[in-house]
Amino acid sequence: MSELLTVSNITKVYESGKRKVVGIQDISFSVKKGEFISVIGPSGCGKSTLLRCIAGFEKTNKGSISLDGEKVKKPGPNRFMVFQGLDQLFPWLTLKENIVFAMKVVEKSQGNLERKAEYYLELVGLEGFRDFYPYQLSGGMKQRASIARALSVRPKLLLMDEPFGSLDAFTRRTIHQMLLKVWQKTGVTIIFVTHDMEEAIDLSDKILIFSKGRLKGFIENHLPRPRERNISAYRSFLLRVSNLLEEETGSLDSEELSAAEATLAF
Amino acid sequence: MRDFISKLAFLLVVAIVWEVIRLTGHYSELLLPGISSIARAFWVERTDLLGKTLFSLKIIGIGLLVAISLALLATIISMSGKVFAEVISNLMAIMHPLPGIAILPVAILWFGIGVKAILFVIVFSALWPLINHFYSGFRSIPVNQLEAGRNLGLAGWELALKVMLPASFPHILSGLRTGWARAWQASVAAELVFGAAGGQGGLGWYLYKKRFMMETPGVFAGMLIIVLIGIAVEYLFFAGIENRTVRKWKTIIN
Numbered sequence: 001m002s003e004l005l006t007v008s009n010i011t012k013v014y015e016s017g018k019r020k021v022v023g024i025q026d027i028s029f030s031v032k033k034g035e036f037i038s039v040i041g042p043s044g045c046g047k048s049t050l051l052r053c054i055a056g057f058e059k060t061n062k063g064s065i066s067l068d069g070e071k072v073k074k075p076g077p078n079r080f081m082v083f084q085g086l087d088q089l090f091p092w093l094t095l096k097e098n099i100v101f102a103m104k105v106v107e108k109s110q111g112n113l114e115r116k117a118e119y120y121l122e123l124v125g126l127e128g129f130r131d132f133y134p135y136q137l138s139g140g141m142k143q144r145a146s147i148a149r150a151l152s153v154r155p156k157l158l159l160m161d162e163p164f165g166s167l168d169a170f171t172r173r174t175i176h177q178m179l180l181k182v183w184q185k186t187g188v189t190i191i192f193v194t195h196d197m198e199e200a201i202d203l204s205d206k207i208l209i210f211s212k213g214r215l216k217g218f219i220e221n222h223l224p225r226p227r228e229r230n231i232s233a234y235r236s237f238l239l240r241v242s243n244l245l246e247e248e249t250g251s252l253d254s255e256e257l258s259a260a261e262a263t264l265a266f
Numbered sequence: 267m268r269d270f271i272s273k274l275a276f277l278l279v280v281a282i283v284w285e286v287i288r289l290t291g292h293y294s295e296l297l298l299p300g301i302s303s304i305a306r307a308f309w310v311e312r313t314d315l316l317g318k319t320l321f322s323l324k325i326i327g328i329g330l331l332v333a334i335s336l337a338l339l340a341t342i343i344s345m346s347g348k349v350f351a352e353v354i355s356n357l358m359a360i361m362h363p364l365p366g367i368a369i370l371p372v373a374i375l376w377f378g379i380g381v382k383a384i385l386f387v388i389v390f391s392a393l394w395p396l397i398n399h400f401y402s403g404f405r406s407i408p409v410n411q412l413e414a415g416r417n418l419g420l421a422g423w424e425l426a427l428k429v430m431l432p433a434s435f436p437h438i439l440s441g442l443r444t445g446w447a448r449a450w451q452a453s454v455a456a457e458l459v460f461g462a463a464g465g466q467g468g469l470g471w472y473l474y475k476k477r478f479m480m481e482t483p484g485v486f487a488g489m490l491i492i493v494l495i496g497i498a499v500e501y502l503f504f505a506g507i508e509n510r511t512v513r514k515w516k517t518i519i520n
Contacts, residue, residue: 057413075416088410092432092515105418105428135516153418 004189005031005054005157010063012049023049024213027063031157031191036183038200039193040241041210042249047193050210051159054191055081067156077106080155084162086142089134095121095145096130099152106153120148123182140171144178151186160192164199176202180225197241201234202227207241211248219244270501277493299483304490307483315472319491322468325381326449329388333445336389337396342426345404354401358394366391366452370459381466384456391452392445399441403434436512436519443504447496454492 007030012023024046031037039047052058054065056075065072067079082088089098099117107113121127124144134142143163150158164172180203183190194200200207201221209216223237281301288298295303308315344354369390373383407430415429431438457470467474469488476484512518 055417057416075413075419077418079417081413081417083410083413085408085410087408088414090411090414090429090432091517092435092511101428102418105420133515149414 002033003030004033004035004068005191006066007050007054008063008065010050010053010060010065012046012053012058013061022046022213023058024053027215029208029215029218031189033156033189034187035206036190036204037192037206037208038204039191039208039210040195040197040200040245042245043195045210045249046213047195047210048161049213051081051161051191051193054157055079055159057081077102077153078155079157079159080150080153081159081161082143082146082150082163084165086139086166088146089142089149091134094131094133095126095137095148098134098145099149102149103152117152120152121145123151123185124148125178138171140167140175143167143175147179147182151182151188156189158188158190160190162194163192165194172199179203197238197245198229201238201241202229209241209244209248211245216248217244267501269505270497273497273501296480296482299486303483304486307481307487308490311484311487315487315491318467318469318472318488319495321466322453322470323495325384325468326388326446326453329385329453330392330445330449332385333389333392333396333449334442336393337400337441337445340397341400341404344401354397358397361390362394362398366448367455367459370456373456374460379460383460384453387456388449388452391448395444395448396441399437399444400434403437403441404430406437407433436517439504439507439512440519443500446499446504450492450496 008028010027011025014021014023027050039050041047049058053060054072056072056079072079089095090101093101096114096117099120100113103111103113103116118127118130121130124147126141126144126148129137129141129145134145137145146163147158164175167175176199182188190204192200192203201223205221206218207221208218219241221237223233228234284298285301287293288300299307340354344351366387370383370387373386373390377383377386411429411433412425415425420428453468454470454473457467458474461467461471461474469492473485473488476482476488508518
């Protein structure tokens, strides 16, 4: 399998007045086609910044990002982002219209977009809700619809920035199942940012560990799918990840400090 | 529609109370004319009233179009840089508290007595609240929606038209409401102060004439028209737009 995404030596510094706050520093890694990668770390560690740089929302100060050999310079539909916020769908469009709108902008053609939109809604289990407006949906349904919209523009890379962070644990479990099914069916490559270790382990093949703006290492996840939480292999793997995170993030004080700095930077 | 009917019912109650007070005979017919004489004035003056109404609506329409264009321009300018935003917000801080009618003396000095001066007052009155609403509308667009638009590859005008405009529509709509009300007030007030030049004028001028001639029923007939137009525009125009847009999307503000 070939490298889909190559991130080499990128650094992002935020300037707020005279203060400079490092968002991420000297990050390099690569992602193969079809992989499901998690990026994990405490709040303010730079994991969201990394995702925003890959999406093209932020310009890096140093280094380069390339997707399929092409340099990333600005946002584009070949890397589509699903955000944490429940307000990312356009409230003036129904679910189907949201997806048709996205496809229309990207494909610049009419085609049979209605049918395609229905296909993607079905994929995420929302076939009965095509004519609903976003306000009529629960948080979980909104996030499903956002995933459907993202997939509808056929991105090479699906970027997910704590997409289920606002959902309750129960909803999250069922939406995880859906996401895995969709990932297997479409073969899309996913980078998934989270601060929830179990979420990262349940979902991904590879876990990048972030702390204070730096990539501290990555762990391959060879646990068999579907991932069962009650087997001992799962628990020892979880322990390994959590030890590594603790080692790297250090005491709570400095963690809070870097989180505060990151908030200041925005 | 229910609301519209309840407003009409309320007007009916006011009319009945009015008649009862008049029938006590305490007040002169010159100060408090009967409903029937107001209705008669309405009928006798129908052509004149219609002409004046159309004139008012035309001039308010033109003024509003100019004000909306200027407000959009100002909003775009203030969105395009910190310095511009500051200039416009300072300008707003100075101009917004100034009642539109207070600019009339200057308008008369600059443009003379006539349509131009009235237009100037209308534009001035509507402009600041429009800018205020448009600007806060654009500022209140959720970042996620903007970035979803950018992620699709939208930028510049396309982003503004396809994402920013509908996303800020609740604010734009309430800006239009305020702008319309201000323009209406300004046009009547300006004509009441100096009348009209060259025989041209709107409802304000009509009220001015009728008061001058002591034709009280005509004064009330003119006021009634103003009230009816206000109700019609609110309930047939704005409420219609609201029901088809922000109410349907549940993005209504207030």
